Amino acid sequence: MKWAAVLGITVMVAFIILYEWPKINPKQKKEKAAVIGLTVMGWLLGVLLVFFPELPGPTKLFDTIVEPLGKWLEK
């Protein structure tokens, strides 16, 4: 089941890249790199979430940073 999800994400990523590729001017190297970079990030995050659904999220990160101030607000 998990591998099926990974396959699904991969198909999605392939679709995004195949859809965008012809629309980008061949000379725009940076744009191509950005699209690839962002989709790869998406793929990695997606796969990580498939295997570790409990991965601590950005909310946790922000909560930890502002904890002292937050306690004062919460009382």
Next chain:
Amino acid sequence: MIEKGRISALQMSLLIYANIVSSAILTVPGITYKYAGRDMWLSPIWGSLSGFFVVFIVYQLNKLYPMETLIQYIQHILGQIPGKIVGFFYLFFYLYAGGTALRQYGDFLVGAFFNRTPILIVIASLALASTFAVRAGLEVLARLSDMFVPLMILLWIMIVLLLIPELDVKNMFPIMENGIKPSIMGAVSPAAWYTIFFHISTLFPFLIDRKQGMKWSMFTVLAVLVTLLITNLATLLLFGGITGSFVFPFMSAARYISYADFFENLESVIMAIWIGGTFIKMGLYNYVLVLNTAQWLNLSDYKPLVLPFWMLLTLVGIWTAPNLPELAHSLSVTGPIISHTYFIVIPVILLLIAVLRNRMRQKAGKP
């Protein structure tokens, strides 16, 4: 310039108004009641100070760098490398805020209506819809809000008017029984909503009538203030002491309306306002994120980034919090602090540095 579309100051106002009001009328009454009790209607007034201040700061920054968005002028103010680093933190925050807004929408919709639909589908479909809007450009986004916002306002007025016969003014007395402090504590959460006005920093460079921008933005803060004030007041006067027992008091208030066995179940009207508003909100968040990322990377076009960000936003929406209570807690406590840091503290520092640099340059110019 990367965005060729131009919008008017009024369109910008409508975009921001829809962004804030559509979700705020749902969440603000409950949270302000928790802190302020009977004085909850005062809280949006204190909170609006954040809104006026954000508009003022962003306008001053825009006056120094008229044709640029924050991601661009941050590099002029701080220098290239530090500017890129701070810019990255902004982009990360935009991504987080967009994902979290999606998640809120998904959690609520799944909880209230689509009990058997996986949240991934709900989130991904709204994100995809807003993706198409963003791909079409800023002008299309603005016209969407031109279309939705008057309707939203009309529906909201209808709900408030229908509630009037049920209201009991006694519920708001005594005013400020425990002094002014509870109402100020209650203002923390609405203040976070008002800081969303910061997004005008991305829209300002694309205005046709930039001179009107400041005036319209201030006017919009006032409009948001009036909307939230009336919403809070209507909820309080209807429910009195039991306001706190509802998660979304204004929606429960709409459910309360019943006339001639015909006007019933009006909470679906609130849902309509909310889904329309969330669509515009995701459109703007998505646009701000995609455009600023393209500017951060010095790309010549932002459109190729829209679909990759669709995937990232959806995933962050799933990832952001394990469950609804944790998310709600974080939004009411951490949310206001983080958004004030990003949207007020850092911009104020940037403005100070920019003004000082200009002074120094002028002094160096004429010794």
